[in-house]
Amino acid sequence: MSTYTRQIGLIAICFGWYLASATSPKPSATRILSDASVATRWADLTIQVVTKAPQNTPTYCSRALGYLGLTMYETVVYSSATHQSVIRSVVDTLALPKPNLSKDYCWELALNAGQAFMLKSMYAYTRRAPLIDSLAGVIHEQYAASLPPDVVARSEQFGQAVAARIYAWSVSDGGHQGCDRNFPTTYNRPTGTGLWVPPIIGQSNTKIPMHPDWGNNRTFSRRNSLLPLPKPLTYSTDSSSAYYRQYKEVYTCHNTLTESERSMVMWWGDDPTQTCTPPGHSYNLATIAIRNGKADLVKATETYARVGMAVADAFVCCWKTKFHYMVERPSSFIQANLHLNQLTGKWLPFFLEPPFPSFYSGHAVQSAATAAVLTALYGKSFSFTDDTHANRPPTDYYVLRSLTENPYYPTYNQRFVTYEARHYTSFWEAAKECAYSRLLGGIHTRHDNEVGLAEGTKIGHNINAFRWKR
Template identity: 40%
Template sequence: MHFKLIIKKLNISTILIVLLFIVISSCQKDPEFKTPQTAEQQPLTVATKWFEQFYALTKACPGFTPPVAARAFGYAGVALYESVVPGIPTHQSLGTKLNGLPQMPKPILGQNYYWPACANAAMAHIARNLYANMPNAQLEGVNQLEKQMVETFSSFADIETLNRSKVFGQSVGEAIFAWSVIDGGHEGYNKNFPANYTAPTGPGKWVPTAPSFQRALQPYWGLNREFVSGIINRSQTLAPLTYSTSKTSPFYSQALEVYTVTSTLNKDQEIIAHFWSDDPGIGGTPPGHSINIASQILTKENASLALAAETYCKVSIAVADAFISCWKSKYEFNLLRPITYIREVIDPTWTPILTTPPFPEYSSGHSVQSSATAQVLSDLFGYRYSFIDRTHEMRNDIIGTPRTYASFYDYAEEAAISRLYGGIHFRDGIYFGLKQGRIIGEAVGALPFKR
């Protein structure tokens, strides 16, 4: 009898312990992720990592000449912005506000989204499609970056939020890519030198140049759809100087300047010429250099994901439209290169320190895209913003020592004049190219990003 009473007491005690455990457990909530609700509260890491990847892809993928690269950056920038703009309360989508861009996918109302995960999915989709010819090693790098980013997200958001964010980001990437395929430049990496183009002939007209004498590169690029409606026609420049071989003519004078300057280059001028050359496959192209500068500024500022998205979007649109506008000018005027004129009129043995690229001279692509970028970055960070450009510090084929600039226009003007030092542009192509780029940069700055 005493034994049964002890067992009964033990059972009651056990039941009370179990009940107490259940009560305590029920009071403990599942782990809660305090996920920031806006992209302004998120770091820029996912943005800079992906644009570093795009820069590397531009160097590694065959056929990514400057216009083709600028186009890829353009769509990548818009995709990044659209994937996070619902998380920027002060900003709005560019859907229907860019040329031909439809309404963009919208997140589900009342649901949480982790904006870095949205951006990651959009960037991965855009990378695989815009760089569809990437070698296997680069494809593996894209897949690995996407995976690494996902792994970092698990500490900041629950699985349902991450899955929802991935679906949304991918839908944005799909929408932007669908928009891109009908712009006239789709898979331009396979069409750099169309065989059906016949260059106009006559005095002062462009002809293929030494040493490779290649066909004209992307002669139809100026017909592509621009990002900012109407900007290509609004930014077209004045006609170049009237062609003449007379030694008293303005045209002869500007050719003589190229000949004289390149014959007496000092060491710094040589360094500048090579620093800004940014040859495809080696230096990541001129638009890639602009993207790299944007990345450095954003990192220096420890910017938010929101600011990074806006900056990359604006710079990317600027360089993309800069190359469409510039290429329209080039093939409108079809002006010969300095090497052709100087060898025919001044000195048949003259050779510039840079290889002349295979397209007409006027206007200068470096000048247009650098000025457009400088205008956009000045609007965002100030007109007296000093910075150090470290783009080429790891290269050993040129003197890539970081260079310091007092402002964004300081860098743009150096990038522009580098083409005269290199012997591949006349001064007018540089000067009017800078003006052309500024018009484009101002148009990008006027886009209604903010509500």
């Protein structure tokens, strides 16, 4: 047994008395938790850790955010007169520690302790513990200085106990330490007409797809695990077929991309080798909603819990579908059936192709799941500015310049995409733009995106259906 496992077991044993002696939970009426800054500061640090994490993938990130968000909510929910724990909506066999509300707690310190424990547990391999401990220490000093020592200790012990119990439960979901097996060498890729093949040039050099078994993982919502698989278009090289026309649309869009469209593609690209990944982007949208909507602490933690679990389930459901059908990316169909001018070489999408099958779009499904939960919390007409990549340096790309000088040696011009904050009038406007950007980027058909948006809506609604209110 590892030292870390023994530590978790010790925490669980030490808090056995806690469960036995706790009074029936009642909302704490000591004060209103109007300041959400403790939650948003932890979310900001989470994005920072995720962005710099080696072996970063959207699948592993989505899972981590699901548990981080749930932990955040469960460490403060007993302060609320209107909200309740959702752990029984998630799993009816898991009992979390409950506070003894005949005593005083500082819920900000409970959240602080829980997030520090969970973030270090999920990203221990990144060696970011000193950074995590630093934030935890700053927040501890901020609140502990004006509180009795017993309140500080009780609050932090409760937050850590909740986190330890949730982390121990997470180990059994199928994705534990998934960052260590991004590309399993034992996977045998099926072959055949219309099936996915590794990209010629892509985001990864491996010829093994990323996390082919991720669709077998446990979801947070049992309803999401029971969603039927949507169907892809039927393969056809007939120019009148829906399949052919959809892939041709990708080819046509690629040939007419404007600078504005390239900027859109790159904004939503969320390349895991350089950014916080699509789930991290969604988590940052949650932070923007919290700050713009002036949410109190309980609503802020509910926001992170809903978004985190929604994007986690979105990737499980999406990967289940991807590896059931193994639908090819546009690049292979276009190269074989549409890109007939071999002088310009292989056809490549504008955005680097990710190492997994096409149907359906992961960007679209997780964006729709996020839009569904954020709309339920903040309304249909919620204007905001997305600044997720506002400080990112420009990205270069190349466009064909000429074939006239020597048709066998085409020349190219170097250009740059810049990252400027983008404004939206609703979460759904952002989600639909994200989905559309994948078609413009050359890595998804319109059908991939439309199905992803539809499935993400269902997934988000199932997270909303948890019993959040008393």
